[in-house]
Amino acid sequence: MIIPPSSxxxxxxxxxxxxxxxxxxxxxxxxxxxxxxxxxxxxxxFGHALVDLAKTREDIVxxxxxxxxxxxxxxxxxxxxxxxxxxxxxxxxLMSAAAGLAREGFVPFATTYAVFAARRAYDFIAMAIAxxxxxxxxxxxxxxxxxxxGPSHQATEDLAIMRGMPNLTVLDPCDAVEIDQATRAIADxxxxxxxxxxxxxxxxxxxxxxxxxxxxxxQMIHEGSDVLIISSGFMTMRALDAAKAxxxxxxxxxxxxxxxxxxxxxxxxxxxxxxxxxLVVTAENHSIIGGLGEAVAGALMRxxxxxxxxxxxxPDEFLDAGALPTLHDQYGITVEQIxxxxxxxxxx
Amino acid sequence: xxxxxxxxxxxxxxxxxxxxIRRYALQMxxxxxxxxxxxxxxxxxxxxxxxxxxxxxxPDDPEWEGRDRFYLSIGHYAIALYAALxxxxxxxxxxxxxxxxxxxxxxxxxxxxxxxxxxxxxxxxGQGLGIAxxxxxxxxxxxxxxxxxxxxxxxELGEGSTWEAxxxxxxxxxxxxxxxxxxxxxxxxxxxxxxxxxxxxxxxxAAFGWYAQEVDGNDLAALVEAFDNARNHPDPQxxxxxxxxxxxxxxxxxxxxxxxxFIRVEADEWxxxxxxxxxxxxx
Numbered sequence: 001m002i003i004p005p006s007s008x009x010x011x012x013x014x015x016x017x018x019x020x021x022x023x024x025x026x027x028x029x030x031x032x033x034x035x036x037x038x039x040x041x042x043x044x045x046f047g048h049a050l051v052d053l054a055k056t057r058e059d060i061v062x063x064x065x066x067x068x069x070x071x072x073x074x075x076x077x078x079x080x081x082x083x084x085x086x087x088x089x090x091x092x093x094l095m096s097a098a099a100g101l102a103r104e105g106f107v108p109f110a111t112t113y114a115v116f117a118a119r120r121a122y123d124f125i126a127m128a129i130a131x132x133x134x135x136x137x138x139x140x141x142x143x144x145x146x147x148x149x150g151p152s153h154q155a156t157e158d159l160a161i162m163r164g165m166p167n168l169t170v171l172d173p174c175d176a177v178e179i180d181q182a183t184r185a186i187a188d189x190x191x192x193x194x195x196x197x198x199x200x201x202x203x204x205x206x207x208x209x210x211x212x213x214x215x216x217x218x219q220m221i222h223e224g225s226d227v228l229i230i231s232s233g234f235m236t237m238r239a240l241d242a243a244k245a246x247x248x249x250x251x252x253x254x255x256x257x258x259x260x261x262x263x264x265x266x267x268x269x270x271x272x273x274x275x276x277x278x279l280v281v282t283a284e285n286h287s288i289i290g291g292l293g294e295a296v297a298g299a300l301m302r303x304x305x306x307x308x309x310x311x312x313x314x315p316d317e318f319l320d321a322g323a324l325p326t327l328h329d330q331y332g333i334t335v336e337q338i339x340x341x342x343x344x345x346x347x348x
Numbered sequence: 349x350x351x352x353x354x355x356x357x358x359x360x361x362x363x364x365x366x367x368x369i370r371r372y373a374l375q376m377x378x379x380x381x382x383x384x385x386x387x388x389x390x391x392x393x394x395x396x397x398x399x400x401x402x403x404x405x406x407p408d409d410p411e412w413e414g415r416d417r418f419y420l421s422i423g424h425y426a427i428a429l430y431a432a433l434x435x436x437x438x439x440x441x442x443x444x445x446x447x448x449x450x451x452x453x454x455x456x457x458x459x460x461x462x463x464x465x466x467x468x469x470x471x472x473x474g475q476g477l478g479i480a481x482x483x484x485x486x487x488x489x490x491x492x493x494x495x496x497x498x499x500x501x502x503x504e505l506g507e508g509s510t511w512e513a514x515x516x517x518x519x520x521x522x523x524x525x526x527x528x529x530x531x532x533x534x535x536x537x538x539x540x541x542x543x544x545x546x547x548x549x550x551x552x553x554a555a556f557g558w559y560a561q562e563v564d565g566n567d568l569a570a571l572v573e574a575f576d577n578a579r580n581h582p583d584p585q586x587x588x589x590x591x592x593x594x595x596x597x598x599x600x601x602x603x604x605x606x607x608x609x610f611i612r613v614e615a616d617e618w619x620x621x622x623x624x625x626x627x628x629x630x631x
Contacts, residue, residue: 061489085485085520087516088512088515088516088519090509090512090515090516092474092475092478092508092509092512093478093481093509093512093513093516095478096475096477096478096479096481096482096509096513097478097479097481097482097485097513097516098482099478099479099482100478100479100480100481100482100483100484100485100486101482101483101485101486101489102482103467103468103479103482103483103486104482104483104486104487104489104490105486105490106486106489108482123472123475124475124478124509126472127469127471127472127475128468128469128475128478128479131459131461131469132460132461132468132469
């Protein structure tokens, strides 16, 4: 029996309502920046950090698979045209060629979208780069739910995929300050790295905390006594804002920022969780499967740290297309949703 | 064109080199009682031409910066490359006994971390030419005169990523890249020509912008000429040599087998195969 396609797949072809002109929310396109949410922004922190690094590091080269403009690598390409390699719309080649350049002593920064690196080029990253521990830095835009384009561009499972790869360091930086610092740090790291990127005008979140990125370290950004939020990526920004909202309700939240997903700073995470008396909540811009939350859960279980634990993450689904604010609300990762969910867990 | 082998005054002929490569490969296969010996016997002439005519390298310093790079995409052909590396003096002959054994430096599928002279980790087919593109770019950045040779198989031409690399090599005018394709028309499930390869591979590569030649991969004189042409070709484009080889070349009773991708040979047949080879030792 042949099953008709329409019954195999849930249909999204249902018109909900046509909003009034003033209420319309535009789809956040690929080139849009993440909303700064009341903060100042810094333009293209990755591209500018790389240009700065390249001044003293002759070995740094850049490659992209037709997405230099959308990963901020074009800033580097304009500053150092002879050190930029356009590999065309060919992600397998992008990773293999980066491996070849690394074999010859260069430190290649290879950029594309997170979906294409994680899904399409995985075997090439594994065998051409990671198995030989070559210093290729894979820096990818559109991590998690940072575009309204739908599942083709939403890398909701990239961390799960990349965490499974031996030798690979996996980073999910929060903001412009951290992207700048992390770019410099990974250039000095011997092995391969996968780093999620925010591009365009990127919020400055951690500047006011005097934060300094350290590879492999989770750092306490904000102390608190009722809840311990362990977060990465822009969810640390959201968690900080949710903590402010909860403080006005008398709930005190600690924010432990863990930008290094692998190797996870299990020591800091476990010792903070083991202090006790706090609900442990992980917050990530990623599927509930295989990202920061499950990495933290595994670390706690292995260390026999048994504490109340909740996870804020994207559902294990192919997500909808739409405007980002709508989608972030729909999937529970806005400041208001984070605060509301934590309150409900505390009250339960 | 610099050529260490030609200027080193060796009086060992290429035919003798190819013979030795076949013999070492048979000895290794005997250790395991099975293996990709059909491919090894088939590419022995290509390897002899690469290592004893075309390439520049230092046997006592396999990572010498000035060497030509030899990238073996097809990890399962490692048995053939080990044989060539032994003949070249990069690997010691007495390690033959360890082939495919625990803790051996010569695993069944070639990996860079295990073996001196094994430049890349092959085995996941369709990666070698892309890595070679990157290395060729890197060598140009360093103003190096070295070539990158990538040995790939006809079955590997089915991998889309191979063609990404084919296009990029033209775009970047990689005249320091030489692809050598072992076309034996035999992949795991049957004839390559019944899968994705075509009888017109050289015209296909030429249409992409490569300087492409097609030769009998078991004819040493033809191989020498093709490798010389590839190295000396004046235009800024990558070079391909499609080498038509015969699986199990040199051992008639193995050549006659229908399925030769991964062959099993009875214990007593190894000695027979080596005896056949020894009868035909080139002078």
